[in-house]
Amino acid sequence: MDVNLLRAAAVFYLLATASFVFYVLLRNTASRAPTLILFAGFMLHTAALAAHFFQEGYSAVTQFQEALTFKSWLIVALYLVIQIKYRLTVLGAIVAPVVFLMTLAASAFGSATGELPPGLKTYWVPVHFTLAFLGNAVFALAFAVSLIYLLQERGLKHRKMMALLKRIPSLEALDRLNYQLLVWGFPLMTLGILTGSFLARIYWGDYWTWDPRLISSGIAWLFYGALLHGRITAGLRGKKAALLTMFGFCVVIGYFLWGETLFPSRHGGRFE
Amino acid sequence: MEKEIVIVGMNHRSAPIDVRESVAFENAYVRDALARLSGYPVVLESVILSTCNRVEVVAAASDAQTACRDMKMFFDLQRAEHGASNLEDHLYTYQGTEAVRHLFRVAASLDSMVVGEPQILGQLKQFYDAARQAGTVGAILHRLFHRSFFVAKRVRTETGIASRAVSVSSVAVDLAKRIFDRFDDKSVMLIGAGKMGDLMARQLQRSGVKSLMVTNRTFERAVAVAGRMRGSPILFEDFPHYLKMADLVIGCTGSPEILVDAAAVEKVLRERKQQPMFFIDIGDRRNFDSAINDIDNAYIYNIDDLKEIAEENLQGRSDEAKKAEEIVAQEVENFGRWIGSLERMPTIAALRSHFDEIRRRELARSLSGNLKDLSAEQRKALDDMTAAIINKILHGPILHLKKNTAEGGEEETLYVAALKKIFGLEDK
Numbered sequence: 001m002d003v004n005l006l007r008a009a010a011v012f013y014l015l016a017t018a019s020f021v022f023y024v025l026l027r028n029t030a031s032r033a034p035t036l037i038l039f040a041g042f043m044l045h046t047a048a049l050a051a052h053f054f055q056e057g058y059s060a061v062t063q064f065q066e067a068l069t070f071k072s073w074l075i076v077a078l079y080l081v082i083q084i085k086y087r088l089t090v091l092g093a094i095v096a097p098v099v100f101l102m103t104l105a106a107s108a109f110g111s112a113t114g115e116l117p118p119g120l121k122t123y124w125v126p127v128h129f130t131l132a133f134l135g136n137a138v139f140a141l142a143f144a145v146s147l148i149y150l151l152q153e154r155g156l157k158h159r160k161m162m163a164l165l166k167r168i169p170s171l172e173a174l175d176r177l178n179y180q181l182l183v184w185g186f187p188l189m190t191l192g193i194l195t196g197s198f199l200a201r202i203y204w205g206d207y208w209t210w211d212p213r214l215i216s217s218g219i220a221w222l223f224y225g226a227l228l229h230g231r232i233t234a235g236l237r238g239k240k241a242a243l244l245t246m247f248g249f250c251v252v253i254g255y256f257l258w259g260e261t262l263f264p265s266r267h268g269g270r271f272e
Numbered sequence: 273m274e275k276e277i278v279i280v281g282m283n284h285r286s287a288p289i290d291v292r293e294s295v296a297f298e299n300a301y302v303r304d305a306l307a308r309l310s311g312y313p314v315v316l317e318s319v320i321l322s323t324c325n326r327v328e329v330v331a332a333a334s335d336a337q338t339a340c341r342d343m344k345m346f347f348d349l350q351r352a353e354h355g356a357s358n359l360e361d362h363l364y365t366y367q368g369t370e371a372v373r374h375l376f377r378v379a380a381s382l383d384s385m386v387v388g389e390p391q392i393l394g395q396l397k398q399f400y401d402a403a404r405q406a407g408t409v410g411a412i413l414h415r416l417f418h419r420s421f422f423v424a425k426r427v428r429t430e431t432g433i434a435s436r437a438v439s440v441s442s443v444a445v446d447l448a449k450r451i452f453d454r455f456d457d458k459s460v461m462l463i464g465a466g467k468m469g470d471l472m473a474r475q476l477q478r479s480g481v482k483s484l485m486v487t488n489r490t491f492e493r494a495v496a497v498a499g500r501m502r503g504s505p506i507l508f509e510d511f512p513h514y515l516k517m518a519d520l521v522i523g524c525t526g527s528p529e530i531l532v533d534a535a536a537v538e539k540v541l542r543e544r545k546q547q548p549m550f551f552i553d554i555g556d557r558r559n560f561d562s563a564i565n566d567i568d569n570a571y572i573y574n575i576d577d578l579k580e581i582a583e584e585n586l587q588g589r590s591d592e593a594k595k596a597e598e599i600v601a602q603e604v605e606n607f608g609r610w611i612g613s614l615e616r617m618p619t620i621a622a623l624r625s626h627f628d629e630i631r632r633r634e635l636a637r638s639l640s641g642n643l644k645d646l647s648a649e650q651r652k653a654l655d656d657m658t659a660a661i662i663n664k665i666l667h668g669p670i671l672h673l674k675k676n677t678a679e680g681g682e683e684e685t686l687y688v689a690a691l692k693k694i695f696g697l698e699d700k
Binding site: 152155156157159168169170171172173176234235236237238239240 | 453542545
């Protein structure tokens with residue numbers, strides 16, 4: 001892992017964070033600058049990842065910091081897509097600090113790379129983690145969009161923060177975007193789990209084992225599935241949907257960050 | 273030839289509406305009026321601006337005093353068709369720097385009746401274009417107007433002057449825009465036939481809502497209001513059944529009782545699968561239960577809430593106006609520097625007189641030669657046409673020259689030297 005490139009990207013993400021904060025707080029700043037700074041960081045980030053994959057091949061994500069690097073890269077990429085389509089600059093104010101912390105943490109863990117166990121030298125591994133991470137990244141953005149929704153909603157209900165909230169899109173637009181993210185995120189997560197169980201069959205000999213990592217994924221999958229179902233059939237929307245989206249992501253991220261120390265898993269891609 | 277900027281005109285403060293109307297220029301006649309203005313020898317460039325709140329002539333003149341007198345006369349003549357009376361009391365005049373400041377303030381909507389209203393810039397552009405097409409815009413007004421557009425843009429982006437709604441109905445529309453992404457698939461229900469409700473419904477219609485339902489205790493009034501606003505009338509007893517079709521509900525009855533309570537809203541929201549609803553309560557009494565605010569996906573603002581926001585915004589606007597005045601002051605200074613640089617440019621004057629001399633010589637030769645049979649009118653037309661040709665030919669080069677001089681680039685000396693050499697200007 002080229003730590004220097006990654007550090008440079010982190011610096012740009014920090015600058016982008018500052019720029020986004022200025023954008024949100026001050027009325028008179030240009031709206032393009034923060035996104036452009038973020039994009040510069042993204043290019044460096046891309047270079048760091050590309051160099052890494054070039055060196056390590058498809059087994060390049062076995063370590064925690066590698067997972068962080070890849071995941072944060074996906075989040076920025078998705079944000080940029082959303083920004084182009086919806087001009088949701090305010091979302092950047094949440095995304096930029098998060099990816100800054102992720103890349104900073106990744107570069108702090110150093111450049112150690114792990115070896116894939118011999119039984120797992122298959123192309124299914126990158127397919128699996130790419131799908132799973134992409135699903136995660138989509139849900140991360142859904143989390144941020146929900147947060148923005150709640151801010152706008154609160155402002156309207158309590159008649160507060162009028163000037164600041166003008167920069168935020170309407171509740172209707174935010175709710176629709178939130179729904180679309182769920183529609184994209186859920187199939188990605190499903191495919192991630194399916195490819196995972198395929199790998200489990202190869203490596204552990206069974207499609208499903210009651211491993212804590214698998215259980216937490218299963219719970220999150222059921223949760224998001226129920227949420228999607230509720231949105232489609234039962235008119236679940238608005239504040240409740242936003243809160244549930246945020247809760248779902250906490251389940252996903254919670255295990256990723258803390259669960260492992262309590263309930264060790266045999267699943268790879270973590271501190272080994 | 274030195275040119276000075278002069279503005280003569282009247283606005284909503286200096287003249288009452290009937291006086292303004294009597295001198296207003298209809299779009300179709302602006303061209304004629306500009307031609308008449310060009311008839312005054314000291315008026316070298318001119319733009320006419322005529323909106324419902326102001327009628328002004330912006331000119332670049334060779335002699336400011338004479339131009340002011342001529343332009344006042346021009347207004348009097350315009351007025352004469354509507355029965356003469358002295359306009360002197362209603363007209364203001366600005367010259368030089370003050371004229372520049374005035375135009376910048378107009379463009380930035382600081383001189384508008386509702387400060388910050390955005391239409392004036394578009395109107396300014398439209399009248400500038402008309403003058404350009406009529407051929408009465410030269411280098412000075414070209415620069416002045418483009419500068420004023422730039423100032424307006426700066427004021428709009430750097431201050432919040434235009435971004436704050438100051439009327440109750442525009443505040444409500446602003447709020448609705450924070451709830452709804454688009455209006456063209458939204459329906460409005462207007463309950464009651466108060467004046468405020470009328471205004472609000474109209475404003476929402478202008479914002480592009482799909483449909484409007486109108487209900488009133490007296491059905492005839494509902495029919496009348498609906499007819500006026502292309503809405504559909506609904507029986508008062510029936511309106512609760514139609515509530516689920518309404519995204520925005522305006523309450524504007526004098527009724528002392530609550531017409532829509534929280535339980536009803538909860539039920540309706542279930543029926544509409546929680547599609548958000550916005551209740552706007554602007555009657556003299558509360559028509560909607562304020563507990564609606566506690567229900568998810570329902571939003572309610574009453575007249576006091578809206579007035580409070582409008583007040584705050586108005587306060588904010590005057591703060592922003594101060595910032596805007598500073599921007600205008602800066603830009604006036606910048607423009608003054610540019611005008612100053614013009615005077616230091618004998619090359620342009622020499623270039624102009626060189627071409628003009630050629631024109632006059634050739635014209636005189638033709639008019640005494642094979643064109644000697646032309647009438648006085650035709651001679652005048654020919655004179656105008658040739659002058660216009662010269663102006664058009666020189667427009668680009670002179671603009672370029674002025675731009676470079678204003679920026680004080682190294683190129684300047686190069687161009688000046690080249691021009692002098694090519695046209696032999698130094699001999700004169």
